[in-house]
Amino acid sequence: MSTPTVISVESLGKLYKINHQANRQPYVALRDVIADKVKRIFQPRPAKGKSSSQEDFWALKDVSFEIKQGEVFGIIGRNGAGKSTLLKVLSRITEPSQGRVRIKGRVASLLEVGTGFHAELTGRENIFLNGAILGMSRAEIRSKFDEIVSFAQVEKFLDTPVKHYSSGMYVRLAFAVASHLEPEILVIDEVLAVGDAQFQTKCLGKMEDVAKSKGRTVLFVSHNIPAVRALCTHAILLANGRLIDEGETSRIVESYMDQDSAAADSTWQRLPQEKNPPVYFQSVEATVSGKQPRMTLTLRVELRCESSSCPKAFVSVDLCDVLGVAICQAIPVGSPFMEFREGCYNALIEIDLPPLIPGRYTADLWIGSHYYETIDSVKNTVAITIDESPVPDRTYPHSKDHGSLVPASRCELTRTPS
Amino acid sequence: MTANLPYSETPISDADFDLTLEAGRDDKHYWLDLWRYRELFIILAMRDISVRYKQTVIGIGWALIQPVLNMIIMTIIFGKVAGLHSEGKAPYAIMVFVAMLPWMFFSSALTTSSQSMVTNAPLISKVFFPRMIIPASSVMTCFVDFLISFVLLLLLMAGFRFAPGWNFFAIPLLVLLTFLAALGPGLFITALNVKYRDFRFVIPFLVQFGLYITPVGFSSSVIREKWGEKLFLVYSLNPMVGVIDAFRWAVLGNSSPVDLASFIISLSVIALMLYVGVSYFRRTERGFADII
Numbered sequence: 001m002s003t004p005t006v007i008s009v010e011s012l013g014k015l016y017k018i019n020h021q022a023n024r025q026p027y028v029a030l031r032d033v034i035a036d037k038v039k040r041i042f043q044p045r046p047a048k049g050k051s052s053s054q055e056d057f058w059a060l061k062d063v064s065f066e067i068k069q070g071e072v073f074g075i076i077g078r079n080g081a082g083k084s085t086l087l088k089v090l091s092r093i094t095e096p097s098q099g100r101v102r103i104k105g106r107v108a109s110l111l112e113v114g115t116g117f118h119a120e121l122t123g124r125e126n127i128f129l130n131g132a133i134l135g136m137s138r139a140e141i142r143s144k145f146d147e148i149v150s151f152a153q154v155e156k157f158l159d160t161p162v163k164h165y166s167s168g169m170y171v172r173l174a175f176a177v178a179s180h181l182e183p184e185i186l187v188i189d190e191v192l193a194v195g196d197a198q199f200q201t202k203c204l205g206k207m208e209d210v211a212k213s214k215g216r217t218v219l220f221v222s223h224n225i226p227a228v229r230a231l232c233t234h235a236i237l238l239a240n241g242r243l244i245d246e247g248e249t250s251r252i253v254e255s256y257m258d259q260d261s262a263a264a265d266s267t268w269q270r271l272p273q274e275k276n277p278p279v280y281f282q283s284v285e286a287t288v289s290g291k292q293p294r295m296t297l298t299l300r301v302e303l304r305c306e307s308s309s310c311p312k313a314f315v316s317v318d319l320c321d322v323l324g325v326a327i328c329q330a331i332p333v334g335s336p337f338m339e340f341r342e343g344c345y346n347a348l349i350e351i352d353l354p355p356l357i358p359g360r361y362t363a364d365l366w367i368g369s370h371y372y373e374t375i376d377s378v379k380n381t382v383a384i385t386i387d388e389s390p391v392p393d394r395t396y397p398h399s400k401d402h403g404s405l406v407p408a409s410r411c412e413l414t415r416t417p418s
Numbered sequence: 419m420t421a422n423l424p425y426s427e428t429p430i431s432d433a434d435f436d437l438t439l440e441a442g443r444d445d446k447h448y449w450l451d452l453w454r455y456r457e458l459f460i461i462l463a464m465r466d467i468s469v470r471y472k473q474t475v476i477g478i479g480w481a482l483i484q485p486v487l488n489m490i491i492m493t494i495i496f497g498k499v500a501g502l503h504s505e506g507k508a509p510y511a512i513m514v515f516v517a518m519l520p521w522m523f524f525s526s527a528l529t530t531s532s533q534s535m536v537t538n539a540p541l542i543s544k545v546f547f548p549r550m551i552i553p554a555s556s557v558m559t560c561f562v563d564f565l566i567s568f569v570l571l572l573l574l575m576a577g578f579r580f581a582p583g584w585n586f587f588a589i590p591l592l593v594l595l596t597f598l599a600a601l602g603p604g605l606f607i608t609a610l611n612v613k614y615r616d617f618r619f620v621i622p623f624l625v626q627f628g629l630y631i632t633p634v635g636f637s638s639s640v641i642r643e644k645w646g647e648k649l650f651l652v653y654s655l656n657p658m659v660g661v662i663d664a665f666r667w668a669v670l671g672n673s674s675p676v677d678l679a680s681f682i683i684s685l686s687v688i689a690l691m692l693y694v695g696v697s698y699f700r701r702t703e704r705g706f707a708d709i710i
Binding site for chain 2: 004005008016030031033088089091092093094095096097098099100101102103104105107109111112115116118120121125128129132133134135137138
C-alpha cells in the first residue's frame with residue numbers, strides 16, 4: 001500500500017498589492033480612501049484598472065506539489081522566493097489567491113519562536129499560553145510540562161515573569177514548548193536560527209526525533225543548508241514565487257547552488273525600467289587579478305544621471321556568498337562624494353579582496369547621498385569565482401560551515417621542557 | 419508500474435482530506451473550529467485578566483472607583499440638581515448604579531474588543547486560529563470588572579436596605595444580552611480597525627456620546643413622559659435602552675416595568691448588529707494577516 005498524501009498543493013498563487021508610495025503603511029486611513037474617491041470624481045478615468053501607486057506582486061505563482069505522510073520536506077530558495085508566504089498559506093494564516101491546498105491531519109505551525117509570549121506572565125503561565133496558541137490542549141501541556149521545563153533548563157525561574165529572563169532563557173523556553181508539539185503535520189520556518197550553537201544542535205536532534213521515529217510529516221524552511229540536507233528527505237526549490245525544482249534533497253540543494261552561479265556573470269547590464277532613479281548603475285564589468293591571498297577585484301561601473309539636481313553621492317559594494325548573504329562591504333575612498341550632472345559616467349572601483357574561501361561571490365552595488373539615502377541599489381550583479389585556497393599549499397577550507405574568510409595566521413610550536 | 423511518477427497513481431478526491439484552502443472558499447467547519455479552540459479562548463482571557471492590573475498600585479480598585487464616582491456624580495446632577503424622579507420607590511443612587519453596571523460593561527467591551535485585533539497583531543500574523551476568539555476573549559476582562567462592581571451593587575442595596583424580588587434571577591441572561599449587544603458593533607469595528615486605523619478615534623467618541631443618549635443617569639420613563647409613546651419607540655433603537663430597562667426591572671422589581679414594544683425593538687437592533695458584525699468579520703478575517 002502506498003503512503004497516503006497528506007498535503008496536496010495545486011497551482012497555488014498568492015497575490016499582494018504593493019503600494020509604491022514612500023512610508024506607506026499596509027493599512028490605510030479612511031481619510032485617504034475618501035480623498036481618493038473624491039479625486040476620482042474630478043478625474044473621470046485615470047489609468048485603466050488600478051491607481052498608479054499600486055502594483056500586483058505574485059509572491060507565489062503556479063506552485064504544485066504533494067507531500068506524503070512521514071516525509072520531512074524541505075523548502076529552499078533565496079530571500080523573497082516565496083518560502084514564508086507558502087508556509088503562511090499552508091498554516092492558514094493567509095488565504096490563497098489562486099489554486100487550492102488540501103490538507104489531511106492537524107497542522108501546527110512554528111513561524112516564530114515564542115509567539116504570544118507575554119512579558120508580564122511567569123514562565124509557567126507562558127508555557128500554557130504559548131502551548132494553547134500553538135494548538136495544544138491543556139491536558140496535553142500538563143502531561144508534558146516537566147519535560148518542557150527540563151528541556152528549557154529554567155526550573156528555578158518558573159514563577160518569575162519572563163521579562164526578567166535572559167534572552168537565552170527566553171528562547172530556550174519558547175523552543176521547548178514548540179518542540180513538544182505533536183501534531184500530525186509540523187510546519188517550521190527558520191526558527192533554528194536562534195539560541196547558542198549547543199542549543200541549536202539539541203533542537204535539530206529533537207526535530208529529527210519527531211520526524212524519524214514518530215512518523216510525523218514535517219515541512220521545514222531554512223537557509224541552513226546543512227540542516228536541510230541532514231533532516232529532509234524531499235525538497236522543493238522556489239525562486240521568485242515559482243517552483244523551480246522538486247525531488248531528493250541532495251539534488252535540490254545542488255540545483256540551488258547552481259541556480260546562483262548561473263544567475264550572474266562577470267558582466268551585468270541594467271534591465272530597462274519604467275522609471276530610473278536620478279543616478280543609476282547602467283552596467284558593471286568585473287575582473288580579478290593577483291593571486292590568493294592578495295587578489296584585487298576591479299569593477300568598471302557605468303553610471304547614468306538623468307536629473308539636473310542630484311545630491312552628492314558615494315558608492316558601496318557588498319560582496320555576497322552563494323546564499324546571497326553579505327560577507328563584507330567595500331566603501332571605496334578616493335573621491336568619497338561624487339557630484340553628478342546629466343550624462344554618463346564611468347567609475348573604476350578597485351577592491352583588495354579579503355582572504356576568501358574558494359567559491360562563487362556576487363557583488364551588490366549601492367549609491368546614496370551623504371545622508372545615507374539610497375539613490376540606487378542593485379543586487380546580484382556580477383559574479384566572480386575563486387578557485388584557490390587563501391592558505392598557500394592548503395586546499396582546506398572549502399566549506400562555508402566555518403565562515404567565508406580565512407584570516408592570515410601563524411602558529412609556532414615549542415616543546416615545554418618537562 | 420508508474421512508481422517514479424511524482425504524483426500518486428490514483429486520483430485523490432476531496433474526501434481524502436480534512437481541509438481545503440481556496441480563494442474565497444467558505445469554511446464549512448467555522449463554528450466547529452471556534453468550539454475546538456475554546457481552550458485558547460479561556461487562556462487568552464485569563465492572560466488578559468491577569469495582566470490587566472499588573473504593575474498598578476491599587477490594582478483591582480480601578481474596577482471599583484470608576485463606577486462609584488460616576489454614580490455619585492450622576493446622582494447629584496440628575497437626581498439633585500435637575501431634580502428628576504427615580505423609578506418607583508427605589509433610591510436614586512441605586513437606580514443609577516443598576517444602569518451603570520451594564521453601561522460600563524457595554525462600553526468597555528466595545529472599546530477593548532474593537533482594539534483587540536490590532537493589539538494582538540503579532541499573533542494574527544504568525545498563527546492560525548479562528549480570529550473571533552480574540553475580540554471575544556478580550557471582553558472577558560470587562561466581565562470580571564462587571565462582576566466586581568456587581569458585588570458593590572449588592573453592598574449598596576444592603577446599605578439602602580433594598581431587597582430585590584424574583585426578577586433578580588434574570589440577571590445572567592441580561593448580562594449575556596449586554597455581551598451580545600457589545601459583540602456585534604465590536605466585531606464590526608475591530609474588523610474595520612484592522613484596515614482603517616481611524617476607528618480607534620471613533621470609539622471613545624461613540625462611548626462618550628452614548629452615555630448621554632442612554633438612560634444611565636436618569637430613568638427612561640422621564641423620556642417617555644416628555645416625548646410621548648411614539649418618539650420613545652424611536653429612542654428604543656438605541657439597544658442599550660432595552661438592556662438597561664430590563665436590568666432595572668430585574669433589580670428594582672415591578673415598580674420599574676419594561677415596555678414590551680421598546681424592549682423588542684432594542685432586541686431586534688441587537689440581533690441585527692450582531693448579524694452584520696459577525697458576517698462582516700467573517701468576510702474580512704481571512705485577509706487580516708495581510709494587512710495588519
